[in-house]
Amino acid sequence: MTVLVACNDSHHGVAALRAGIAEAARRHLPLAVLVLNPGDSVPASLAAELDALPAGVAPPAVTFRAADDEPSDAILDAADDAHATLVAIGTRNRSSEGTFVLGMTTQRVLLDASVPVLVVKAEYAQP
Numbered sequence: 001m002t003v004l005v006a007c008n009d010s011h012h013g014v015a016a017l018r019a020g021i022a023e024a025a026r027r028h029l030p031l032a033v034l035v036l037n038p039g040d041s042v043p044a045s046l047a048a049e050l051d052a053l054p055a056g057v058a059p060p061a062v063t064f065r066a067a068d069d070e071p072s073d074a075i076l077d078a079a080d081d082a083h084a085t086l087v088a089i090g091t092r093n094r095s096s097e098g099t100f101v102l103g104m105t106t107q108r109v110l111l112d113a114s115v116p117v118l119v120v121k122a123e124y125a126q127p
Helices: 010-029 042-053 071-082 102-110
Strands: 003-007 031-035 062-064 084-091 118-121
Touching: 003 118, 010 031, 010 042, 010 118, 031 042, 042 118, 062 118, 071 084, 071 102, 071 118, 084 102, 102 118
Parallel strands: 003 031, 003 084, 031 062, 084 118
Antiparallel strands: none
8 A cells, every 4th residue: 555656857746746745644655656757866856855755754665767668657557566545646737728638648547547546736735
């Protein structure tokens, strides 16, 4: 039982990480982080959030998406591997034309995940 956060180095990625950390603390569950930016180091914006974890949230297991993996596949696989009970992901703000259409990654994760998915806008404020 884990809260998985799939995030990248962006405003909505940081918002998803903040929401995932808050959910892990609230649910008293371990946190796992999938960094969607290919590489092997945590971007500074995400590292700052991980350095300020609230009491009761242990440092998470951090994994990285391989450059040749589709983001949605990486998220779904990481959720299965972590035995996640919740997946938190960020979403970009959409123009009026895109209001009814989510991003392809978000849509696929929402449709194919076997657990609840928390979709977070960049405006998320940590409680």
